[in-house]
Amino acid sequence: MKMKLYASVAAVALTAGSVQADGHLAFTPGEGDFSWDSYNEWAANAPDLSGQSVTVFGPWLSPEDDIFRSAIAYFADATGATVTYTGSDGFEQQIRIDAEAGSAPNVAVFPQPGLAATMASQGLLTPLGPDTASWVADNYAAGQSWVDLGTYADASGEDQFYGFFYNVNVKSLVWYSPENFEDAGYEVPETMEDLIALSEQIIADGETPWCIGLGSGPATGWPATDWVEDIMLRTQTPETYDQWVTNEIPFNDPKVIEAVETFGMFAKNDDMVAGGSAAVGSTDFRDSPTGLFSSPPQCYMHRQASFATAFFPEDVVAGEDADFFYFPSFAEKDLGNPVLGGGTLMAITDASDATMEFMEFLKLPIAHEVMMAQTGFLTPHTGVNLDTYKDDILRGQGEILLNATTFRFDASDLMPGAVGAGTFWTGMVDYVGGAEAEDVTTAIQNSWDALK
Amino acid sequence: MDAIAGRKPIVVWALNISVVLLVMLWLFPTLGLFVSSFRTGDQITASGWWSAMFPAEQTLQIRAADPDDARVDLGNGVFVVEGNIFGDEPFAGEMSGWSTSSRTLGANAPGETFDLGDGETFTLNADGTYVWQGNDDQISGRAQRVFIDATTPPDFTLNNYAFVLFDEDNSEGMAKAFFNTLTVVIPATIIPILIAAFAAYALAWMDFPGRALLIAAVVGLLVVPLQLALIPLLSLHNAIGIGKGYLGVWLAHTGFGLPLAIYLLRNYMVGLPRDIIENAKVDGATDFQIFTKIILPLSFPALASFAIFQFLWTWNDLLVALVFLIDASGQTTVMTKQIVELLGTRGGDWEILATSAFVSIAVPLAVFFAMQKYLVRGLLAGSVK
Numbered sequence: 019m020k021m022k023l024y025a026s027v028a029a030v031a032l033t034a035g036s037v038q039a040d041g042h043l044a045f046t047p048g049e050g051d052f053s054w055d056s057y058n059e060w061a062a063n064a065p066d067l068s069g070q071s072v073t074v075f076g077p078w079l080s081p082e083d084d085i086f087r088s089a090i091a092y093f094a095d096a097t098g099a100t101v102t103y104t105g106s107d108g109f110e111q112q113i114r115i116d117a118e119a120g121s122a123p124n125v126a127v128f129p130q131p132g133l134a135a136t137m138a139s140q141g142l143l144t145p146l147g148p149d150t151a152s153w154v155a156d157n158y159a160a161g162q163s164w165v166d167l168g169t170y171a172d173a174s175g176e177d178q179f180y181g182f183f184y185n186v187n188v189k190s191l192v193w194y195s196p197e198n199f200e201d202a203g204y205e206v207p208e209t210m211e212d213l214i215a216l217s218e219q220i221i222a223d224g225e226t227p228w229c230i231g232l233g234s235g236p237a238t239g240w241p242a243t244d245w246v247e248d249i250m251l252r253t254q255t256p257e258t259y260d261q262w263v264t265n266e267i268p269f270n271d272p273k274v275i276e277a278v279e280t281f282g283m284f285a286k287n288d289d290m291v292a293g294g295s296a297a298v299g300s301t302d303f304r305d306s307p308t309g310l311f312s313s314p315p316q317c318y319m320h321r322q323a324s325f326a327t328a329f330f331p332e333d334v335v336a337g338e339d340a341d342f343f344y345f346p347s348f349a350e351k352d353l354g355n356p357v358l359g360g361g362t363l364m365a366i367t368d369a370s371d372a373t374m375e376f377m378e379f380l381k382l383p384i385a386h387e388v389m390m391a392q393t394g395f396l397t398p399h400t401g402v403n404l405d406t407y408k409d410d411i412l413r414g415q416g417e418i419l420l421n422a423t424t425f426r427f428d429a430s431d432l433m434p435g436a437v438g439a440g441t442f443w444t445g446m447v448d449y450v451g452g453a454e455a456e457d458v459t460t461a462i463q464n465s466w467d468a469l470k
Numbered sequence: 471m472d473a474i475a476g477r478k479p480i481v482v483w484a485l486n487i488s489v490v491l492l493v494m495l496w497l498f499p500t501l502g503l504f505v506s507s508f509r510t511g512d513q514i515t516a517s518g519w520w521s522a523m524f525p526a527e528q529t530l531q532i533r534a535a536d537p538d539d540a541r542v543d544l545g546n547g548v549f550v551v552e553g554n555i556f557g558d559e560p561f562a563g564e565m566s567g568w569s570t571s572s573r574t575l576g577a578n579a580p581g582e583t584f585d586l587g588d589g590e591t592f593t594l595n596a597d598g599t600y601v602w603q604g605n606d607d608q609i610s611g612r613a614q615r616v617f618i619d620a621t622t623p624p625d626f627t628l629n630n631y632a633f634v635l636f637d638e639d640n641s642e643g644m645a646k647a648f649f650n651t652l653t654v655v656i657p658a659t660i661i662p663i664l665i666a667a668f669a670a671y672a673l674a675w676m677d678f679p680g681r682a683l684l685i686a687a688v689v690g691l692l693v694v695p696l697q698l699a700l701i702p703l704l705s706l707h708n709a710i711g712i713g714k715g716y717l718g719v720w721l722a723h724t725g726f727g728l729p730l731a732i733y734l735l736r737n738y739m740v741g742l743p744r745d746i747i748e749n750a751k752v753d754g755a756t757d758f759q760i761f762t763k764i765i766l767p768l769s770f771p772a773l774a775s776f777a778i779f780q781f782l783w784t785w786n787d788l789l790v791a792l793v794f795l796i797d798a799s800g801q802t803t804v805m806t807k808q809i810v811e812l813l814g815t816r817g818g819d820w821e822i823l824a825t826s827a828f829v830s831i832a833v834p835l836a837v838f839f840a841m842q843k844y845l846v847r848g849l850l851a852g853s854v855k
Contacts, residue, residue, distance in 0.1 A: 073799060079811045084639060104800040107810050108792065115793055119704035121714050123797075197615055201571040305515050312516075313529040313617045314575050328814075331512045338612060 043095060044088035044388060051405040052391075053383035060382055061096035068098035070372040075116075076127025076362065077109040082393055089388040093379040099372045113367070117142040122367040125376065127184075129362050130431040131167050132438060134181050137367075141173035143180045144366040146377060151179035153381060158183070158398040160425045167427055168363055181363035184380055185389065186396045188415045189244050189323040189358040189428065190251075190345040193307060197339070198315050209349040210252060214283075220318055221289045229292045229317035230285050231306030232299050232447060239443030241303045242281065242450065243430040244358065245321060249277040251356035252347045256424045263429045265466055269437075270459035278446075278455040285450050292316040298450045304329045311339060321345055323360065324415045325394055336411045344418060357422035360431060390416070398425075434469055441465040507824035508626040514820050525563075527621050529575055532556070533613040534602050541609050549609040555616055556598040563622035568594050576619040592616070630825035634812065644829075646801075647808035653716060654791065654804060658723035658784045659777055665724065666731030667773065671761045673732065674739040675747060685736065691729040699725075700793050707794065715802070719795040726790065727780050738772035739765055774844035778837065785834050805830050 048054055072093075078086055083105045090101040104123075106112050110133055116122050117137060128134040137143050146168075154168070155161035168181040192213075199206070202223065207213040220227040232241050250259050254273050261267045262274060288294040292309045293301065293316075307329050309316030320326065327336045334340055347353055364380060366373055379385055387406040389395035394408075396416050407413040419425070430438035445458040505519040517526065532555050541549045567576035570584060570592055578584050580596035590604035592614060602614055634640060672678075673685055703725075707718045742765065750760050766773075784790075788806040795802050803811075809826040813819050 071799075073797075080639075080814050083811070102800045104796070104803075105811060106792070106796075106807075107813065112792055115701055115704065116797075119701055120708045121704070121797060197612070198572050201573050308512075308515050311531070313531045313572060315572055331515070332510070333512075 043091055045391070050391075051403050052387045053401070053403055056382055056401070057092065057096075057384040060379070064096050064379075065371070065375060066098055067372045067375060070370070071100040071102065072125065072370070072372050072376045073123040073368075074101065074103045074125045074127065074376075075109070075113060075123035075367075076103065076105055077107070077129045078103075078127070078362075079105045079107060085389060085392045085395075088392065089385055090376075090379075092384060092388065093376055096379075097372070097375060099376075101376065113137075117367055124366065124368045124370060124373040126365055126367045127362050128181060128365060129360075130435075130439070131170075131181070131363060131427070132432055132435055134168075134363060134365050135170040136435075138170040138172055138178070138180050138365075142367060143170075144369040145172065145178035145180055146182065146366065148179065150182060150377070150381075154179075154182050157381070157400055159400055159420045160398065160422060163425055163427075164398060167432075168365075181365035182377075182380075183361045183363045183398070184386070186359055186361035186398055186419065187324045187394070188396060188418055189360060190248050190356070190418075191322065191324060191326070191342045191415070192345050193310060193320045193322060193326055193340055193342050194318060195310050195315065195339060196341050198310070198318055202318075204318070206343045207346055209346050211349055213346055217284070217290060217319075225315070226289070226292045226317045227319055228284055228290050229301075229306045229309040229320045230298050231301030231303045232450065233302035234304075237439070237443060238299070239445070239447040240430065240439075241322070242285065242446035243438075243442050244323065244428065245281045245285070246274075246277050246446070247426075247429045248321070248345055248358045249280045250274070250429070251358055251424065251426055252345075252353060253277055253280065253351065255353065256356065256426060259426055259429070263432045265433075269463035269466060270456065275455045275459055278449065278459060282449065282455060295450060299447050324396060324412070327394060327411070337409055342411065342414070354423035355421075356424040356426060357418055358426055358428065359419065360428040434466070436469055437462060437466050503824045503827055506821060507630055507828055508628070509821060510627055510629070511819060511821045513625070522626070523624055525621050525623050527619070530618045530620055530622075532616050532618065534600060534616065536613050537602075537609045537611070544603075547605050549604060549606060551600075551602040551609060551613075553600065554598045555594065555600050555618070561598050561620075563620040565596050565598075565618055565620045567619040569617045570614060572615075572617065575617050586614075594618075630821050631829070634822065634825050634829055640812070643803070643808055643811075644805075647803050647805045650802055651785065651805040654719055654723070654795065655781060655784045657716075657720045658727070659780045661720060662724045662727040662731050662780060663773055663777060666728055666735050666776070667766065667769070668761070669728075669732045670735035670739050671757075671765055673736045675760070675765075676757060688729050688732050688736075692733060696726045696790070700789075704793055714795060714797040716795065719791060722790050722794045723780075723784050723787075727783070731776050731780070734776050735769065735772055738769055742768055771844045774841050778841050778844070781837055782834050786830075 045052060047057070074086075074090070076086075083103060087103055090103065093099065094101050109127075109129065113122070113126050113128075113133075114137070117126075118140075122142070126134075134143065151165050151169070155165050158164045164183055165179065168183065169177050169179050172178045194206075202220075202225070204216060204219070205212075207216050217227040230241070230245075232239050234240055247259075250262065250273075253276060254262075258267065258273060262269070262271070267273065284290050285298050286295045288296075291298055292306075303322070307320045307322060307326055308331055310318070310320055311331055311334050327340070330336065330340060344355070347355060364377065366377065383399060383402040386395070386397040386399050386402050390397065390402065390412070391406045391408055394412060396412065396419055398419050400420065404413055404416055407416055430442050432438065433442065441462045445462045448461075449455060449458045502519045505522055506514055509519065509522055513522065534555065535551055535553050537549070537551050540553065541551050544550055565580050567579060569575050569577045570586060571577075578594070580594065583591050583593040585591055586604070586608075588604075588608070590608040591602075593601045594616060600616070602609065635644065673681060673688075703722060704714075704718075707713060707721075712718045712721070746764060747760055750764055755763070786806065788804075788810070791804045791807065795804065796807055809823070809830060812822045812826055814822070
């Protein structure tokens with residue numbers, strides 16, 4: 019009985035699985051705006067790696083996983099090597115288990131530099147070498163800051179370059195519905211002062227300006243850390259920001275408290291946020307942008323990174339129904355146009371010849387352009403053709419990245435995990451729940467002290 | 471006697487009510503998941519599953535046809551776009567009002583013509599036909615939005631199931647994961663039963679020194695969390711050359727399942743009538759003959775119930791598979807892993823989660839119903855002597 023059951027279910031599954039995906043390349047070489055010349059040049063000199071394989075393990079799942087596979091197909095096509103990408107939502111835990119037990123993949127895609135730094139210090143990563151470091155410095159916008167973000171101390175305490183960034187997102191964006199702004203006669207604000215005035219104007223009109231949601235399962239609270247980081251960059255110098263990240267200034271420094279309280283001005287005011295401040299902590303960040311497009315609109319603005327478009331309702335067309343503006347800086351503070359971002363970095367966890375060649379491939383513009391053309395993939399690579407971005411929205415974000423006067427990485431991803439992915443998150447939830455900024459920041463600082 | 475008879479209905483009532491409550495507690499979330507699996511992601515975000523079964527009053531937001539393609543020049547600089555706002559399919563709901571601005575919802579009645587200013591007009595009828603008229607400048611660029619207050623009937627979709635089971639990008643991976651899961655589950659169910667049955671017989675009916683201590687050790691192992699053993703065991707597998715693979719995951723599942731299996735089977739076997747076994751011994755049967763000819767057939771309910779336990783646990787397992795089986799080659803993924811992947815990079819696709827849950831539940835349910843008569847008997851294994 020049991021075996022018969024298996025057999026029949028298996029037969030159903032087999033017929034369902036008989037549709038084979040075809041293996042050709044996503045974009046025919048030589049066509050379109052892609053940088054084929056550099057690819058062809060590399061491909062002509064690339065070694066024959068037939069029979070060798072490269073395994074890549076990362077946090078991307080559907081749909082980014084298939085798009086990444088379409089990019090690495092160009093590597094396989096040129097070298098004959100097999101490249102397999104596997105994604106996992108528990109990447110952070112699994113890479114540690116695999117690396118420590120000695121069954122690591124060749125290349126790991128780290129969503130947080132902090133985790134890569136930890137693994138580098140345990141000797142689990144292979145350095146990419148000074149050549150790649152200087153290549154990044156020369157070919158990425160604000161190159162040195164990217165090199166610094168990929169440089170960690172190795173097991174003997176010496177600084178080495180381990181990871182270079184591939185797939186970056188810009189966080190300093192405010193999403194809105196242009197037609198809702200038109201209906202109400204609002205203008206896109208150019209300065210933070212204007213933005214605050216606009217928020218008050220919307221409240222005076224009897225509407226709600228902001229949608230803010232901090233819910234994210236076990237990571238609940240992280241959207242608030244992005245707010246605070248963005249405000250830090252707009253109220254303090256980049257140097258102060260760096261000191262905050264490394265805890266050279268304490269977490270409960272008045273400068274940080276000021277930034278937290280500026281965030282509180284938006285999130286802890288019942289009139290400012292849809293559902294009132296009580297809803298901020300419990301609304302899922304994936305659900306909160308839908309308030310922009312409901313009718314009547316629940317809110318008019320939503321601050322979220324470039325990946326926010328993934329959570330827009332299905333019928334919303336980015337660029338038509340939704341647009342973004344740069345989260346503006348204070349006109350009265352002369353701090354330029356700082357940009358906050360995040361991203362994933364590629365590092366070698368198990369070196370081989372094919373793996374080194376694969377890293378060379380990732381330096382080519384084509385490895386970035388194939389991604390840019392298909393998904394919300396931004397790159398600071400200055401050699402890519404911006405025309406290959408999927409749409410104007412992404413091109414605009416790519417330009418923000420290339421033109422940033424100051425680029426700073428998401429602070430919570432750089433802080434030690436117990437703080438940046440722990441007490442900072444929970445602290446911000448406590449803060450919007452009613453706790454005082456001073457108490458919350460002191461508690462976070464205490465948790466940081468406990469790590470030292 | 472009367473007093474007992476009088477009390478009995480109350481006890482029965484209390485029992486029935488608590489059973490109903492427990493069943494509801496389990497059934498309600500399952501029902502919600504089931505309803506959600508027939509809804510789109512946007513519907514799940516917008517309203518709860520309990521409201522999905524009734525007609526809903528809502529404001530629809532629809533665009534007129536793109537003026538760059540659809541506008542008609544009427545001459546004298548007047549352009550017009552005509553069509554049906556609901557597209558080709560007839561609208562199943564009922565329109566109560568409409569508007570062209572997000573600030574004045576429901577301001578216009580169906581059939582009314584609204585003046586947008588500067589001679590631009592919009593007319594919308596109850597059946598969805600519309601006329602949008604104005605000059606060259608007005609009838610261009612973005613198409614006009616229309617907000618329609620309407621009562622719409624319940625709307626369900628089979629697309630989620632189509633996506634999980636038959637979508638080209640998925641079906642291959644799902645089929646592979648299905649067979650991989652079977653490859654893990656069947657040996658991981660049979661091996662522990664085989665070992666545990668022998669061990670249980672020895673611990674129940676063979677006299678040897680230290681038997682009681684061994685039983686105590688097995689019971690003690692029941693409380694050791696398997697998470698403790700993950701990394702050391704994987705290191706061991708790597709060191710002796712098994713690495714990540716099916717053999718490793720079978721061994722791990724066997725090890726983690728054995729304490730419960732031995733405990734359960736030993737308690738059942740110890741309750742079998744002593745007379746039968748002594749008679750067999752007197753007749754000259756060896757221990758192996760007693761085990762195969764007498765104990766095994768009599769223990770079938772216990773064996774079956776443990777098989778169900780182990781099958782369900784290995785079928786639903788993600789942790790052990792992640793650690794001991796799934797490597798970066800991507801060839802050995804299992805169902806649970808495949809479903810987690812379907813959730814998307816940022817885990818927002820609830821409709822896929824709900825659907826996958828029901829797809830994945832199908833095989834364990836079938837196994838359960840096929841063998842459920844043994845489960846209850848086996849659950850009592852060892853509890854009554």
